[in-house]
Amino acid sequence: MLVDGLRLLAAPAREQIAALPDYVIVTHEVISAFSNAYLLVPQLQGSGHLDAPAVLALEKVDAHIEAAPPDDDLEENESLETHPFWAEARRLAADALRQLGQPVGPLELRSVSFVKR
Amino acid sequence: MADPPRIQPHQPHRYDAQPAEVSPTPTRGIVSSTLRTTASIALGMVDAVPGMANSLANVVTVPVARALGSDFRFRTENVISGIVTSDPEILRGARSAQFGTELGVFVVSLGTRPPLGVGTRAPPIRPAAPAPAPAVVPSTAVRPVGSILGTALDVMANPQLLAGRNLHEVRLMIGRTPGWTHGVMTRSRFHLGWTFRETNAAGNLTGRMIQYHPGSSRHFRGAPYWKVSGVPDQPPIRIPAAAAP
Numbered sequence: 226m227l228v229d230g231l232r233l234l235a236a237p238a239r240e241q242i243a244a245l246p247d248y249v250i251v252t253h254e255v256i257s258a259f260s261n262a263y264l265l266v267p268q269l270q271g272s273g274h275l276d277a278p279a280v281l282a283l284e285k286v287d288a289h290i291e292a293a294p295p296d297d298d299l300e301e302n303e304s305l306e307t308h309p310f311w312a313e314a315r316r317l318a319a320d321a322l323r324q325l326g327q328p329v330g331p332l333e334l335r336s337v338s339f340v341k342r
Numbered sequence: 343m344a345d346p347p348r349i350q351p352h353q354p355h356r357y358d359a360q361p362a363e364v365s366p367t368p369t370r371g372i373v374s375s376t377l378r379t380t381a382s383i384a385l386g387m388v389d390a391v392p393g394m395a396n397s398l399a400n401v402v403t404v405p406v407a408r409a410l411g412s413d414f415r416f417r418t419e420n421v422i423s424g425i426v427t428s429d430p431e432i433l434r435g436a437r438s439a440q441f442g443t444e445l446g447v448f449v450v451s452l453g454t455r456p457p458l459g460v461g462t463r464a465p466p467i468r469p470a471a472p473a474p475a476p477a478v479v480p481s482t483a484v485r486p487v488g489s490i491l492g493t494a495l496d497v498m499a500n501p502q503l504l505a506g507r508n509l510h511e512v513r514l515m516i517g518r519t520p521g522w523t524h525g526v527m528t529r530s531r532f533h534l535g536w537t538f539r540e541t542n543a544a545g546n547l548t549g550r551m552i553q554y555h556p557g558s559s560r561h562f563r564g565a566p567y568w569k570v571s572g573v574p575d576q577p578p579i580r581i582p583a584a585a586a587p
Contacts, residue, residue, distance in 0.1 A: 226549050226571070250561045254569070256532045261551060261571060268546045293530040300532070300560060338501040340568040342508065342554075 227265065227283075228327050229334055230258035234286070235318035236332045238305035244332050246339045252300045256290055258334070259318070263287050275325075282321035289317055494519040494538060497552050501570040509536055509554045509566070516552075527553070540572075548572065 233241060233255055242251050266283055269275045275283075289310075298304050305311050319329050488499030494516045497503055504512060513536075517524065521541055527534040535555040540548045550572030557564040 246567075248565060249567055249569075250555065250558055253532055253534055253555065253558075256529055257527070257534045257553070257569070260527065260529050260534070261537075261553075262549070264547055265549055290532075291530050293532065295531055297560075300558065336572050338570045338573050340501050340504045340570065342504070342506065342566045342568060 226336060227262040227269070228322070228325065229336070230260075230262040231286070231318045231322050231325075231327070232329060232332050233258045233334065235315050235322060235329050237315075238302070238311070240332055241305055242302055244334060246341075248341050249339055250300065251302050252305065255305075258337070259286065260290065279321065279324040282317070282324040286314070286317045286321050289314055491515050494522045494540065494552060497570055498550055498573060501568070501573060504552075504568040504570070507568075509556075512552075512554070 233244060236244070241255055245251050245254050263283060263286075266275065266280060270280050293299060293310055296304075296308070296310075299308055299310055322329055488496050488503070490496065491503040491507070491512070492515065497516060513524075516522075516538070519538075522538050523541060525537045525539065527537050535553055537554075538552040540550040542548050551570075553569040553571070555567050555569065557566040
């Protein structure tokens with residue numbers, strides 16, 4: 226779940242968009258996939274599944290998301306290509322994957338189902 | 343972006359004041375009602391929610407599928423007073439939902455005391471000596487997890503159960519699942535909606551969760567959607583939406 230979330234965050238814009246159903250808000254789901262998994266970090270660290278460098282890298286990703294600028298365009302798909310926020314998020318996510326010893330791809334959401342209301 | 347929908351408190355309704363015609367020997371497991379000014383008449387079988395203690399209320403959805411005779415009535419106060427629950431949200435939601443036009447949502451007790459005010463095809467109330475209370479026997483109904491929407495476990499087994507359902511309905515139906523907790527997720531400027539997360543006996547998150555995104559006016563005219571995480575090896579699925587209530 227954590228690796229999947231990081232890979233979605235680290236992926237190029239077109240892959241992020243292609244990985245998700247066309248009725249969801251892609252930018253929100255990119256954030257959500259990581260953020261939901263990040264909630265598990267304390268217990269993963271406590272159980273020895275994450276070492277300190279990996280946790281630090283994950284904290285940087287989280288801090289970057291939390292400090293997102295108040296820019297409405299940030300929620301649009303187009304911003305995934307153009308906004309510096311997303312470029313930095315990709316860089317940090319890729320670094321976290323390296324710390325976890327995981328490749329950046331393949332991009333899969335193996336345990337997520339979306340259902341249109 | 344709009345805030346997630348909230349359960350509205352019950353507003354006084356003129357049907358609340360109507361005299362009751364309640365069977366003196368309520369039939370366990372059957373809930374019915376008549377809203378006489380509309381065609382919204384509901385009848386359904388109560389299905390006990392596995393894993394819930396007898397002292398908890400069970401939430402039941404009843405598709406409006408069958409028209410009943412005009413002598414088929416119950417008084418809302420009786421149903422509400424029969425609930426064995428202290429959750430005010432459940433109570434408010436149950437009361438307000440009874441006047442829905444597409445789906446009736448009822449809360450009845452299936453626990454250690456008989457359900458009060460559960461209507462059946464009702465003869466007039468007789469002032470005779472009260473009949474002995476029916477024996478309370480826990481439901482022995484067995485159903486596969488995921489066959490109907492009763493708990494969060496059903497959603498995990500079959501996310502398609504959420505298709506066409508709004509947040510209000512789902513919270514009423516699965517919101518008391520033991521071991522699952524409500525929340526609202528917001529990250530910086532990203533409002534990610536209502537969440538329902540599972541924790542294990544040690545209090546740790548399991549990673550399984552149900553999320554409702556209310557949509558955004560900037561995207562798809564605010565169409566909401568559900569996300570279910572922790573479904574093993576299941577690719578994203580797309581399901582056409584039912585008409586919005």
